[in-house]
Amino acid sequence: MTLTVDQLSEAELLARIFPRLHAGTSMLLGPGDDSAIIAAPDGRTVISIDTQVQDKDFRLAWPNGYATTGFDVGWKAAAQNLSDINAMGAVPTALVVSLTLPGTTPVGWVEGLADGLSAAIVALGAKSCSVAGGDLSGGSEIVVTVAVTGSLEGLAPVLRSGARPGDTVAVCGNLGLSAAGWALQESGIAPADYSPAMLRAADLFNRPEPPLPAGPAAALAGATAMMDISDGLLRDAGRIAAASGTRLDLDDVVLAELAAPLAECATALGADPLQWVLTGGEDHGLLSTFPAGAALPHGFIGIGSVMSPDAGQPPVTVGGRNFKSVVDGAVGWDHFAV
Template identity: 60%
Template sequence: MLETPLTVADLTESGLLARIFPRLKGASGAGALLLLGPGDDAAIVGAPDGRTVFSIDTQVQDQDFRLQWPNGHASTGYDVGWKAAAQNLSDINAMGAQATSMVVSLTLPKETQVSWVEDFADGLSASIRELGALRCSVAGGDLGRGRELSVTVAILGTLDGRDPVLRSGAAPGDVLALAGTVGRAAAGLAILESGHSVASLAPGLRQFVDAQCRPFPPLASGPLALEAGASAMLDISDGLVRDAGRMAEASQVVVDLDPESLKLLAAPLAPAGRLLRTEPLEWVLGGGEDHGLLATFPAGVQLPRGFAAIGSVQALAGNNSTGVNIAGRPADLVGWDHFAD
């Protein structure tokens, strides 16, 4: 006779926390700045240079992720935990900073299985460790009951005495460069939303599903860009065109993308494009959630390891507004908007 899976309704809050906390202890490395962790009313985290970089993000079931996808694939707790950590670590990275701690709030329907929550904690911890955020610890959080599953992560970081890289510093003549990937997570999302089961995918296509469920932001690249003298930088979470447009608006410039570089970015997506009869360039321009870094560097600066030039920054001319061009012509794909889409 099969045992009925244990759900969160079968445990007290303290009982559930007792299953989570041990799974989070291995996330941080020797450089961690957590002075007091879970167990008290609040955590204490060191701030070496007196400044704290802060960000927060929420994922809501069926808005930001699905537990069951149209193609039959099930998101594991590990997937959701990994992605919750990765996207927040990427925001700190985009400032040229390094993450020091995060707190996590979980809203759980009463029927949520305890094993899913434990899996979530494992994914969160593994993401911090495997992405290389060795100074980051999980400092605590909150548990609550609700009708839909929701995950909120607040994250802190340190600049170690340096000035942050803002999205508003791009200047005419700068080189536009990318670290990480674009379009792969969007291709993975399209597969998950299709009728093609993950089990039936040809070799090489599963990587796109993984890019959507467990993104791999280039955390080493943010501090390297800061050291190299990046003039502006931001995380690509909502699509290359939309996020480049945000940089252009903040800096009051025009960002011009190089079509040959875009073709190179689209080439690895060709197998998914053939499967779904989609032009891969659409994913490159409009797809988000790879969490690569878009940065600008003054002309003559050697691009740091991991960055590749994909365009340039141009001055506003006449009555032209800020925006994104491809070889001088306006780009027409805008990417993801939480409220408009």
Template identity: 55%
Template sequence: MHVADLTEEQLLALIVPELPLGSSTLLGPGDDAAIVAAPDGRFVVTTDVLVEDRHFRRAWSSGEDVGRRAAVQNLADVAAMGAVPTSLVVTLAVPGELDVAWVVGLARGLAAVCGPLGVGVVGGDLSGSPLVVVSVAAHGDLQGRPPVLRSGARVGDVVAHAGVLGRSAAGLALVDRAAAGGTAGPGDDDVSHDGLVTAYLRPTSPLPAGPEAARAGATAMLDVSDGLLRDAGRMARASGVRLDLHADAFAADVTELANAALAVGADPWAWVLGGGEDHGLLATFGPDAVVPASFRVIGRVESRAADDPAVTVDAVAPAVGPGWDHFAGRPD
């Protein structure tokens, strides 16, 4: 059965029962708009979009894969502000020939991420389109705390990271090799490399670490979505400082990815420092703060002169490219 075989109401009748209501939802889907509690008096809001053949391909991404990815990348932005995610609204544009099962799978993917967190998927919109486009707006509750901005890093702070590095980029490289006729890719147990393909198709994020960092006094924080170097540079420039990362902090990451890099002829350092879509959290903490256990210290905040690089590795400008650029359409 294809989307074109159903009316909009019939398709919604299949989707909505799959979606979690959420613990903060006062009025869910069914009216012109949902109502979500905001006891703090403020709410965090962010939005992101996934476009077929730009961010994913149906040839290797199921509806559930895309649903999970769409939820994680938006909820990570909420968590990076130090907020607790509360709700999503989702706009879905699809071609009429798309299988209805793919759309239901997307709803189940959203629910798989949101349900355990008490996050509601409270509404959205449906439209026709030549390609699948999934646009999500996410909301969060600051719970009375000030937001953690990317502009708050100060000289003397430590730099810390929660989550994984390079795994999603490694998984994409394996999938790309399979699509090009190589031997590394989904379904090949010998080259799946401990779930790296899954890490690309269904990235995860240490979402509770965001509010935890805020409670611990994080001075700055952001979601690492476009690569560690690129996103660290954004934090450094916003704060007027230099982030000096320590190479030995990444030794375990590089070792973990070494076999996969060998299989596809890649540099594991490029994945660790430049790979995107792992959706970890990069934060800075004052020198006397107790860094939460979910974070590991990876560097230090230093002063920066006007002509200094925003990010260095062991005080040297890194040779690895700075990450993903959406309009260049490639890693730099």
């Protein structure tokens, strides 16, 4: 018989969660008191927050038969928050987690979520970051909210608003793989029938791999603007363009090269891999701009240039053309619209 949340008291459930949470060097006081205490030697704290809602941001069951595990949700919750800190050029220091759980949720699923949070922190290279505590509540669906803090470690934050005409536009991390993985799980192709390339895409949808060392490296290399690609390359490039008062022109030849590794997944699904690169979100790579002629840090690939705004052009162009000429449908993820 499966043990469920409503068969335990809150204290009993927490007693199963706390030992699974990663404790990094930044935590001075962890779970157990009304608040945690996190070291802030820089004197500044970077902070962000993200929420995942069942059937809005994740599904427990997919059309192809895949069952989302607590480990998957915990990993993604950590990854997307760590990535936001990375995008400021900072180093993550702590996570706090709020869980809303239906009483029928298996305890093993919740334990898996705690394991996924901790595993992501270690595997993605944020070992100094701690899971410092959080909150539990009951509800009709699973909701996972994570707040994250970080340290700039003496560096200036890299904002979205610093891009200047002549800068190089560059990316680091995966592009389009998470979108391909989402499409696979929406399809009728069973996971047992995935090729290695398809399995990789599905794995990265369930457990993204943001390039955490790249944010501070970009800051040290003089990045002028930066953000996490969570809602799609075009939508997020538009956000940098709007914040900076510029236009970003993306190189269509380089984008086609980035789409090539997705060809096998696209063929299986009858899709266009370039659409995934341009509009797919949740890879949690970095979109950055660097001064013209600057050496790009390890892992970054130049994909375009920052231009002066043009009244006759949208804020993002592809090969000098309106992005609508190469995109079919929505330009990225929006919780309330497309």
